[in-house]
Structures are given as C-alpha cells and as structure tokens.
Amino acid sequence: MITEPRLLLTVGEPSGIGPDICLQLASHALPAGVLLIGDLHCLRRRALTLGLSLRLEPWQEGDPWPAPENSVLHVLDVPLAQPCRPGHLDVANAPAVLATLDKAMHLLRAGAADALVTAPVHKGIINDAGIPFTGHTEYLADACGRPEVVMLLAGRGLRVALATTHLPLSKVAAAITREGLERTLRILHRALREDFALLAPRILVAGLNPHAGEGGHLGHEEQDIIAPVIAVLRGEGLRVSGPWPADTLFTPRLLEDADAVLAMYHDQGLPVLKYHAFGEAVNITLGLPIVRTSVDHGTALDVAGTGRAEGGSLLRALDVAAEIVRNRHAVAR
Ligand SMILES: NC(=O)c1ccc[n+]([C@@H]2O[C@H](COP(=O)([O-])OP(=O)(O)OC[C@H]3O[C@@H](n4cnc5c(N)ncnc54)[C@H](O)[C@@H]3O)[C@@H](O)[C@H]2O)c1
Numbered sequence: 001m002i003t004e005p006r007l008l009l010t011v012g013e014p015s016g017i018g019p020d021i022c023l024q025l026a027s028h029a030l031p032a033g034v035l036l037i038g039d040l041h042c043l044r045r046r047a048l049t050l051g052l053s054l055r056l057e058p059w060q061e062g063d064p065w066p067a068p069e070n071s072v073l074h075v076l077d078v079p080l081a082q083p084c085r086p087g088h089l090d091v092a093n094a095p096a097v098l099a100t101l102d103k104a105m106h107l108l109r110a111g112a113a114d115a116l117v118t119a120p121v122h123k124g125i126i127n128d129a130g131i132p133f134t135g136h137t138e139y140l141a142d143a144c145g146r147p148e149v150v151m152l153l154a155g156r157g158l159r160v161a162l163a164t165t166h167l168p169l170s171k172v173a174a175a176i177t178r179e180g181l182e183r184t185l186r187i188l189h190r191a192l193r194e195d196f197a198l199l200a201p202r203i204l205v206a207g208l209n210p211h212a213g214e215g216g217h218l219g220h221e222e223q224d225i226i227a228p229v230i231a232v233l234r235g236e237g238l239r240v241s242g243p244w245p246a247d248t249l250f251t252p253r254l255l256e257d258a259d260a261v262l263a264m265y266h267d268q269g270l271p272v273l274k275y276h277a278f279g280e281a282v283n284i285t286l287g288l289p290i291v292r293t294s295v296d297h298g299t300a301l302d303v304a305g306t307g308r309a310e311g312g313s314l315l316r317a318l319d320v321a322a323e324i325v326r327n328r329h330a331v332a333r
C-alpha cells in the first residue's frame with residue numbers, strides 16, 4: 001500500500017505567484033513527499049524577496065526521493081533563459097516553463113513519481129512566444145496521447161466539470177456533439193467512482209442555452225444533443241439527469257442530490273465554483289493516465305513577490321493528488 005505518494009510540483013510562470021506559494025510549503029506539514037520542478041536560482045531569490053527562511057536543495061534524476069524535512073524543499077532545476085522578476089512576464093522564459101512540464105512527464109513515465117501538481121502558468125505569454133498553448137489540460141492530454149480529457153474543479157463540496165474548456169465562446173456550440181458529450185460523461189462518471197470513491201455518482205447536466213432552450217424556442221442543442229445522450233446513459237443505469245437550466249441548476253435543493261455538475265462551457269460553470277470556493281478549490285484533469293491536479297487560480301502577477309499570495313488552493317491540490325493516488329492504488333489491488 002502506498003503510504004506517501006511522490007508528488008511532482010511544477011512552479012509555473014516564474015514572474016507570477018507560483019514560486020511564492022511553492023516556497024510557502026516549507027512551513028507546512030505536507031500530505032506527501034513533494035519535489036519542486038523549476039528554476040532554483042529564481043526560487044532562492046524569491047525566498048529572499050519574501051524574507052522566508054528555508055533551505056532549497058538541488059535534486060537530480062537518480063537521487064533517492066527526498067524525505068520530508070522541516071523548512072527544506074527539494075528542487076529539480078530547470079533554468080530559465082532570463083532572470084525572473086515578480087510581476088514582469090518575459091517571453092524568453094516561456095520555453096522553460098513548458099520544459100518543467102516535459103520533465104515532470106518524463107519522471108512520471110519512468111515511474112519515478114506518482115502524480116503531478118501544477119502551479120499556474122500564463123497562457124498568453126506562452127502564446128506570445130510563438131508556442132500554441134491553451135492550458136495544462138490540453139498540453140498534458142496531448143503529451144499523454146489522450147485528446148479526450150475532462151476538466152473538473154472541486155471545492156467546498158461542489159464539483160463542476162466542463163464539456164468544453166479553453167475555447168472562444170463563439171466556438172462552443174459547434175464543439176458540443178453527441179459523441180463528445182457521451183465521452184465526457186463517461187470519463188466523469190468513471191473518475192467519480194475510481195478517483196473519488198463514489199460508488200453510484202449522480203451527475204446533473206446543464207443545458208447550453210437560456211432556460212435549457214425553452215422547448216426549442218431558444219436553441220436546439222438540448223433536444224438534439226444533450227437530452228439524447230442523457231437518455232442513452234440513463235438506459236445503462238447511470239444516474240445522470242438534465243439538461244437543467246443553468247441559472248437554477250446551482251441552487252441548494254438541486255445540488256443536495258448531486259455529486260457533480262457538468263457545465264457546457266468554462267464561464268458557465270467556473271464562476272459559480274470560484275464564487276463558492278475560490279482559494280480552496282482544486283482543478284483535476286480526468287481521463288489522463290497520470291494523476292494531475294492544480295490550483296484554482298492564475299498567476300496573480302499583481303501580488304507576486306509581495307507576500308500577499310495565498311497558498312490554500314495549492315495545499316488542497318497536493319492533498320487531492322495524494323488522495324487520488326491512494327484511491328487508484330486501492331482500485332488496482
Ligand atoms: N492552473 C493554471 O495554470 C491557471 C489557472 C487560472 C488562470 N491561469 C492563468 O493565469 C493568468 C492570469 O489569470 P487571471 O488574472 O484571470 O486570474 P488570477 O487568478 O491570476 O487573478 C485574479 C485575481 O485574484 C487574485 N488572486 C488569484 N490568486 C490569488 C492567490 N493565490 N492569492 C492572492 N490573490 C490571488 C489576483 O491577484 C487577481 O486580483 C492567465 O494567463 C490565466 O490563463 C492559469
């Protein structure tokens with residue numbers, strides 16, 4: 001039985017709060033052994049800026065997994081091209097940010113770690129560097145050869161999954177197909193069972209249009225796509241219901257009988273989740289062969305290096321990653 005999962009933690013965008021919240025971990029009792037992946041020099045400078053007293057130890061592939069120690073963090077060094085300055089993005093550092101993810105994937109594939117936790121990256125600066133990138137979710141899906149994954153954010157008892165992720169609103173409707181939606185619901189259902197140990201998960205599915213299409217007068221996706229998929233899955237005994245009008249779906253009476261909500265697009269579901277649990281929620285990628293969790297917030301350039309970054313979501317992301325590793329291990333036995 002795995003007692004202490006080995007967690008990789010990528011530091012994310014170096015000019016954002018990723019380094020700040022990673023460094024804060026040195027003063028916490030962690031749920032698992034954690035290895036940071038990022039620029040060691042940047043982390044040392046940020047610790048000085050923040051007045052944090054801790055030791056940062058270099059770790060290299062082949063070294064034994066670092067034992068947890070008070071006020072000590074271990075770092076696999078992935079050097080940046082330019083020195084990092086809190087709050088100031090530098091396009092030259094974008095390749096190194098992605099290199100931390102590639103390193104993590106390499107270690108996971110080699111069986112040298114059990115899960116990946118990611119601090120936030122800045123999607124815009126990576127694109128400005130000429131590298132097409134929409135998010136960790138899609139990048140890791142691609143790296144794992146699993147194009148169909150599902151983004152789930154969970155916090156304070158609410159779980160919200162998305163049928164589409166980082167897509168312009170103008171492309172959302174066309175991206176919702178019967179095949180895609182059915183696959184998404186199957187991935188969500190399986191993950192709720194295996195990763196969250198819910199034996200018969202109940203899923204509420206949102207409509208796409210106002211009032212779930214108002215009987216076809218405000219859109220047809222509910223009748224043509226969403227309802228037929230729900231009918232197929234219900235026919236197999238899955239506890240899936242909807243399409244529910246999204247404006248009243250997130251009300252206590254409905255949520256009390258649900259384990260997760262499937263929203264049709266990013267800003268239909270995530271504002272509710274973040275209003276409910278920002279700072280304590282966790283982003284989990286379902287359907288990958290690896291375990292990957294992340295924070296519920298972005299790079300917060302405005303607070304990087306100021307001492308005002310809050311690390312609660314990162315602590316939860318580490319907890320949830322460790323819990324999923326243990327649950328998957330139990331299922332495999
Ligand atoms: N997991 C990820 O990699 C991830 C997640 C969300 C957003 N992003 C990226 O982050 C960048 C900035 O996004 P944004 O400005 O929309 O959102 P943001 O979460 O970075 O910031 C929104 C507001 O919340 C504050 N804030 C966020 N997290 C905080 C924390 N831990 N402690 C204190 N204050 C905090 C910020 O200061 C800001 O005022 C974008 O490029 C976005 O794509 C990345």
Ligand SMILES: N[C@H](C(=O)O)[C@H](O)COP(=O)(O)O
Nearest residue numbers: 135136137138283294296297
């Ligand atoms: N959609 C996420 C959020 O709003 O919190 C975020 O952009 C992170 O996505 P990735 O995990 O794909 O980077």
